[in-house]
Amino acid sequence: MTLSLRQIRYFVATAELGQISQAAIDLSISQSAITTAIKELERTVGVSLFLRTPHGMDLTPAGRQFLSHAYEILKKVDEATHLNVIGSEIEGMLTVAATYTVIGYFLPLHIERLRRLFPKLEIQLFELNRESIEEGLLSNRYDISVLLTSNILNPALVTEKVLSSTRRLWLPAQHPLLQAETVGLKEIAEEPYIMLTVDEAAHSALKYWSATPYQPRVILRTSSVEAVRSLVANGQGVAILSDMVHRPWSLEGRRIETVNIGDPVPAMDVGLAWRRNMELTPPMLAFRSYFQQAFHLPER
Template identity: 65%
Template sequence: MSFNLRHLKYFVATAELGQVSRAAIELSVSQSAVTAAIKELEGVVGAALFQRSAKGMALTRAGQRFLSSAYEILTKVEEAMQVREGPEVSGRLTIAATYTVIGYFLPVHLERLARAQPGLDVTIHEMPRELIEEGLLAGRVDIAVALTSNISNPELASQTLLGSQRRLWTPSRHPLLERGSVGLADVAEHPYVMLTVDEAAHTAMRYWAPTGRQPRIVLRTSSVEAVRSMVANGLGVTILSDMVYRPWSLEGRRLEQVNLADAAPPMDVGLVWRRGVEFTPAMKAFRDYFAARFLASAGGAPR
């Protein structure tokens, strides 16, 4: 038996969402269809891709390797399906991106854009949000890729491309993994590692505030890898988005994810530009690239 794109899409959705039920809702299919597709795929691959438990579906090491290949296959298919004979654009484009975006989202898209539009001369700068906003308003930056959930300046327009769900990260065999439901009140009982880069700490306190509780912070750091290692080594837990999640620390220790009962808003990533600016052909080509990949079926009007 061979597998098809449906198998890959169901597998990727389950890997990203951590539960067959959530994947089924996302894909608008039945849970049994997702379960059957994953079992068929595991039969073809000849290895278990998930560890199944009452908490959900966690990727095995074979699953992690297969996920990387699945992403590549789906991306290539997407590129093939979106081939259009459009005009090639040339010109200079200055873009800015925040730390998280440039580290975990943007590079692969810059490579694909360079292949699609070889005439674009792109200069990229990493900046914090405040400098990005200043650069856009002053005309030093043409367009930015940033956490749109942090953008509030009325002189700027933004278009969210995707929302990366925030979940609790714990080390393996952590007591919270045994709970049927985990809320922020439960998290508050354990040491907490607070990421500070890209206003992560400020965002976190916004969703902690309504609970009347505070995390027991043992370390504040701007390094995602430091957070990952601290959690994997059992020195605390944290709440971060799926975009920056990796199941292994630099020391090779395992991290787990737990869905939260309390609402933790997703980390929104998207494009930002000065409201009312006249788009150059280079800016339009940049925006069109992302719109084709993220907004073709999901809407996403600028705000």
């Protein structure tokens, strides 16, 4: 029996979400299809990849090792099938400004691909906060930026969204809210809350909290995503953060679960920004076209 991409995708979704039911919802398929695929995969590799528990699916040591290989396989398949790129003869200098979250959790893979696709293009990358990026774009210090476009309000800038990352509630394993039929901001307000502050996360959170009669019971404000991850995994509180920064394990190897939120919570939008009314240079056009193709966006 041979491996299939379907099995690998189902395995990754289950590993990341921790529950077959959640993976089925995310993939829009039946739970039985995922269960069958995982059993076939385990027979093929000859080891158990998951521990089945009353609370979901926990990776075995072999499962964690296989997950690393699965990510590599899917990455190579994506590179081989989704990028019909634009000529590789583009050359010159491109200055790209990006925010902390984007550099940490989104951009490195794409910068690696861009450098392989355009070996003659020199990309200079700068990490800055939103205000500094806006000022730098308007003063021509940077050509283009990759940032949270939902935070951009300056009419002198053009934004182009490439990804919307859903925000969900982060919980430690076996938290009572994992068993609730629905979880809204009312229920979340009763829990100790870890508030992330980097990239205006606290400001974004308060905008959707302020539309309700509830407020989070904040016990700590931190600029560190890893601190939020560890605190949640160790049962010190809960948090609402995007799927883009979620990882199923803390640095201590403890599980972080996610659940959908019943109340309206906007997604975190990631995209490009540049100065309005400027003529895009060939390096800028190549950079923009790469993201359009990578995320299957219509070319404009």
